[in-house]
Amino acid sequence: MLANWRFHFVQIVLLALLAVVVWRVLSLQVLEKEFLIDQGTSRWQRTEVINAPRGMLTDRHGEPVAVSTPVVSVWADPRELREADIGKLAAASGVSEPTLAARRQQHRAFMYVTRHLAPAVAEEILALEIPGVYGLTEYKRYYPAGEVASHIVGITDIDDRGQEGIELAYDRQLQSRAGKKEVIRDLIGRSVRDVGEIEAPKAGRDLSLTIDLRLQYLAYRELKKAVSQMGATGGSVVMMDVQTGDILAMVNQPGFNPNNRASMEPAAMRNRAMTDQFEPGSVMKPFSMAVALESGQFQPDSVIDTSPGYMKLGTYTIRDFRDYGELDLTSIITKSSNIGMAKVALQLEGQDLWNMLYGLGLGQSTGIGFPGEAVGRLPNQVEWHPVEQASMAYGYGIAVTPLQLAQAYSTLANGGRRVYARILMDAPIETGPQIIPEKISRQVLAMMETVVQPSGTGTAAALDWFSVAGKTGTVHKVGDEGYFDDRYMSTFVGVAPAQNPEVVTVVVINEPPSDAYYGGRVAAPVFTGIMRQALPLLGVEPDQIPPQARMEGDL
Amino acid sequence: MSWPARLLTLGLLVAVLVSAFGVIQVTYQTRVQFAQLESLRREGQRLEEQWGRLLLEESAFSSPARVERLAREELGMSEPEPEQMRWLNRNELETD
Numbered sequence: 001m002l003a004n005w006r007f008h009f010v011q012i013v014l015l016a017l018l019a020v021v022v023w024r025v026l027s028l029q030v031l032e033k034e035f036l037i038d039q040g041t042s043r044w045q046r047t048e049v050i051n052a053p054r055g056m057l058t059d060r061h062g063e064p065v066a067v068s069t070p071v072v073s074v075w076a077d078p079r080e081l082r083e084a085d086i087g088k089l090a091a092a093s094g095v096s097e098p099t100l101a102a103r104r105q106q107h108r109a110f111m112y113v114t115r116h117l118a119p120a121v122a123e124e125i126l127a128l129e130i131p132g133v134y135g136l137t138e139y140k141r142y143y144p145a146g147e148v149a150s151h152i153v154g155i156t157d158i159d160d161r162g163q164e165g166i167e168l169a170y171d172r173q174l175q176s177r178a179g180k181k182e183v184i185r186d187l188i189g190r191s192v193r194d195v196g197e198i199e200a201p202k203a204g205r206d207l208s209l210t211i212d213l214r215l216q217y218l219a220y221r222e223l224k225k226a227v228s229q230m231g232a233t234g235g236s237v238v239m240m241d242v243q244t245g246d247i248l249a250m251v252n253q254p255g256f257n258p259n260n261r262a263s264m265e266p267a268a269m270r271n272r273a274m275t276d277q278f279e280p281g282s283v284m285k286p287f288s289m290a291v292a293l294e295s296g297q298f299q300p301d302s303v304i305d306t307s308p309g310y311m312k313l314g315t316y317t318i319r320d321f322r323d324y325g326e327l328d329l330t331s332i333i334t335k336s337s338n339i340g341m342a343k344v345a346l347q348l349e350g351q352d353l354w355n356m357l358y359g360l361g362l363g364q365s366t367g368i369g370f371p372g373e374a375v376g377r378l379p380n381q382v383e384w385h386p387v388e389q390a391s392m393a394y395g396y397g398i399a400v401t402p403l404q405l406a407q408a409y410s411t412l413a414n415g416g417r418r419v420y421a422r423i424l425m426d427a428p429i430e431t432g433p434q435i436i437p438e439k440i441s442r443q444v445l446a447m448m449e450t451v452v453q454p455s456g457t458g459t460a461a462a463l464d465w466f467s468v469a470g471k472t473g474t475v476h477k478v479g480d481e482g483y484f485d486d487r488y489m490s491t492f493v494g495v496a497p498a499q500n501p502e503v504v505t506v507v508v509i510n511e512p513p514s515d516a517y518y519g520g521r522v523a524a525p526v527f528t529g530i531m532r533q534a535l536p537l538l539g540v541e542p543d544q545i546p547p548q549a550r551m552e553g554d555l
Numbered sequence: 556m557s558w559p560a561r562l563l564t565l566g567l568l569v570a571v572l573v574s575a576f577g578v579i580q581v582t583y584q585t586r587v588q589f590a591q592l593e594s595l596r597r598e599g600q601r602l603e604e605q606w607g608r609l610l611l612e613e614s615a616f617s618s619p620a621r622v623e624r625l626a627r628e629e630l631g632m633s634e635p636e637p638e639q640m641r642w643l644n645r646n647e648l649e650t651d
Contacts, residue, residue, distance in 0.1 A: 050596075053603070063614065064610055064611075064614055067607055067610055067611060068607070069603075069604060069607030069608065069611065070600055070603060070604045070607065119604060137600065142607075142611055144610075144611055144614035144615060144618070145614070145618070146618075148618075148619075148620075181589075181593075194586075194589050194590050194592075194593040195586065195589070196585065196586070196589055197589060197592075213619065214619055217618075217619035217620065218619075221620075221623075464637040464640075465637075465640075532634075533634070542642070545642045546637060546640075548637075548638055549637070549638075549640050549641050549642045550641075550642055551641055551642065551643065
């Protein structure tokens with residue numbers, strides 16, 4: 001019996017051992033298989049990121065305005081980086097030792113050492129072959145046009161995500177998609193062989209803007225010169241192609257250099273031409289005139305008595321620069337008479353005025369999707385009171401952005417057919433409805449031509465070789481306690497050539513000096529400075545040839 | 556086993572061996588070609604780097620501000636004054 005008991009005992013022990021072995025095999029081969037394989041491969045294989053460049057931004061002729069170039073960021077794996085090597089790494093990378101030590105404690109598997117180095121500089125650090133230190137190709141954004149196009153183009157952050165401007169608005173299209181690949185690494189962790197690609201990298205899409213860098217530069221130069229010479233606080237210029245609505249140039253002051261992050265101030269980074277709305281004032285008069293002509297009650301030569309140069313309207317008193325006496329409609333525009341305009345407006349339907357301005361795109365987004373774009377203000381009334389009606393007719397009580405103004409004037413200059421602002425070359429050019437009858441749009445442009453002629457308010461905007469239709473505007477700025485007495489916004493809007501319009505240019509000067517603030521004196525010269533070079537650049541044929549420029553015998 | 560069955564077995568054996576070597580071959584090719592792709596990509600990267608640098612250089616040299624400064628200061632050029640300009644009427648010249 002004893003032998004039998006011992007036999008059973010040995011049998012059970014052996015079976016138990018077998019069970020242990022089988023369980024172990026099961027756990028290794030089946031239960032923990034994936035974990036163990038993962039751990040194994042991770043000893044010799046690693047997944048690396050392949051970065052791809054963000055899409056390039058160019059102007060309408062293909063000149064680059066934002067380019068991504070490859071740079072190398074040095075990173076380390078804190079698990080592999082030995083504490084003893086930190087000193088060496090700090091010396092090579094120029095990052096302080098405590099910073100690196102702290103980062104090594106904070107991060108588990110990935111820490112940056114330095115970012116965005118020139119490839120050759122990074123190569124020097126990597127050549128030290130410190131275990132656990134690697135290079136990663138990233139892309140850095142450069143803005144070749146610098147300050148000239150910075151507001152419209154915007155900027156990206158260090159991780160290549162759009163922060164401002166077009167970079168933000170079209171971030172989805174511009175962004176690249178990083179790929180992944182597997183590599184075999186050696187003892188100190190350097191990749192020795194590429195094994196396979198898990199995901200292919202995809203570069204971002206290149207986008208062409210409608211701006212023309214040459215015009216952009218001209219506008220930038222003239223605006224900057226004007227603003228700094230007279231000590232204004234800022235300003236904007238927008239140039240628009242009359243037929244297509246293409247934004248040819250858009251600049252603001254103060255500006256910023258997108259290549260130097262340290263110099264950036266939030267206030268200087270605003271694209272004022274789109275984000276800041278202001279009371280337009282007299283530059284609205286041509287549109288009110290269009291309503292007056294369309295009503296059939298007035299002709300360009302209908303006469304209005306503006307004496308004695310001031311007029312009570314509700315609780316307000318509105319004034320003209322001086323007593324102009326009897327003026328016809330054209331002269332009301334020439335002299336920019338508030339009283340003349342108010343008297344005309346009072347005989348119109350308030351709703352017609354509102355419909356006109358709304359039809360021209362005021363009080364609405366332009367739809368180009370720019371971040372922070374202001375929509376302006378165009379209050380509609382259930383019942384139109386004389387005060388609101390008259391003040392809207394000469395541009396008070398509403399707010400517009402310089403871009404909306406450019407768009408509205410483009411519509412006027414385009415034979416009254418609605419123009420939609422466009423900022424990307426591959427956006428469709430839309431043909432809009434007729435807002436102003438073609439005949440009336442011509443009559444209004446003809447009225448505006450008198451503004452730059454002698455006795456007009458904008459004589460400084462006259463060009464030697466091209467006819468110009470323009471309108472000046474000067475408004476008091478609005479603050480917390482109503483209108484400021486000594487702070488102004490001066491505007492000039494010009495259409496050239498007036499006979500066959502190609503370009504609309506809006507110039508807005510913010511807070512010009514209080515001794516010379518009229519739109520005709522402050523903003524009109526900027527227009528001239530830009531246009532006398534811009535129109536020949538665009539290949540626009542002169543339509544007004546100065547007599548002294550004619551060759552002998554040529555008449 | 557009948558002849559056809561033996562033949563089938565042999566055929567399948569050969570097929571298995573061929574496909575096995577095929578797999579080895581293809582895997583090897585994949586790695587070689589991926590390594591090639593990577594080296595081409597590195598080359599591409601290098602060229603891209605160079606292109607980016609040249610592009611920036613070119614746009615720095617051709618920036619309107621620099622061209623204007625050089626034209627004015629070094630070449631002594633200036634914009635023509637209105638009285639210096641003449642109108643050449645192409646149409647009239649052609650009909651003459």
